[in-house]
Amino acid sequence: MKVSIFDVAKKSGLSVVTVSRVLNNSSSVRQSNREKVLQAMRELDYHPNASARSLARGKTGIIGLTLTTLHDSFLDAVVKEVNDRLAGHGYFLALSISNRYDDAFHRSLFQEDRVDGIILLSPLEEDEYVMELKKKKIPFIMIDNSQRNSSVTSVIVDNYKGGYEATKHLIELGHTEIAHIGGSSSFLSSKERERGFLFALEEAGLTPYSIEKGTFEISSGYRIAKQWIESGKMPSAVFAADDYIALGVMDACKNEGIRIPRDLSIVGFDDQVLASELRPMLTTMRQPAEKIGSAAVELLLGVMNDSAKRSVTIQMEPELIVRESTARKT
Known part of the structure; x- marks a missing residue:
């Protein structure tokens, strides 16, 4: 019994x-x-009975997290850190994965009786999320928000500094013909990395070899590099807006006999797992995934405990990790 x-x-x-x-x-x-x-x-x-206790307290013991993909080792690391930190505070993590705000299951997470709080990780259609969560009075914070929104508590990385440091590294190696392949313009991170790239060049008295619009995918870097190769005109160095773009460029070059870093130096962004597992190993700007996840949990718990708490933004610093894909211009 x-x-x-x-x-x-x-x-x-x-x-x-x-x-x-x-x-x-x-x-x-x-x-x-x-x-x-x-x-x-x-x-x-x-x-x-956990459910009965939750109902009695008016709490679910569950935190929701929304993101657009799990095919990304950087995002995986952030989610793992969030999960581990929440577990330490007695919470379970519920994931919703979709790139559309109006996805029925995605939005079903935004119910007062389903979660105690929400973390939005690199959200698209950001305004819609913010409007609905505020309307329903569900505590939430954002990671890598796509707008400069002072009314929302968030954790961001200094992407401008990351773009600047990546480009400065190439300039210090003697490169003057430096191209940039950007990510989707819907992300603030993409725009800030490009802005840092441009400032580093301007500071050195240089102009961009080219600025290409890409997406955060290997196929994007591959396609753009193939266009350069087929045109017979290549930059001497590339700053790619993320590691997947950079790996696509490297793959296209390898297939055409273009040697990295002897013929082309390249810097990525994120420090994905593949960045250090393929050869040559990729020079990249590392985002501090564990620090981001930890800070996000502490911020959300603070908002949950005090809904009137003033919004804050915590900015993390990226770190240049020099590996084998960059070399001095000969």
């Missing part, structure tokens, strides 16, 4: 009300009585 709260009360010699207060961590229970209840629970192997 299933053990109930009444059995615990009888075993401990205390009232059901006292047992209930212990289960809900009430501070009004004397320590001696708390110990009696806990001892009775151990002896009876009693485990309170």
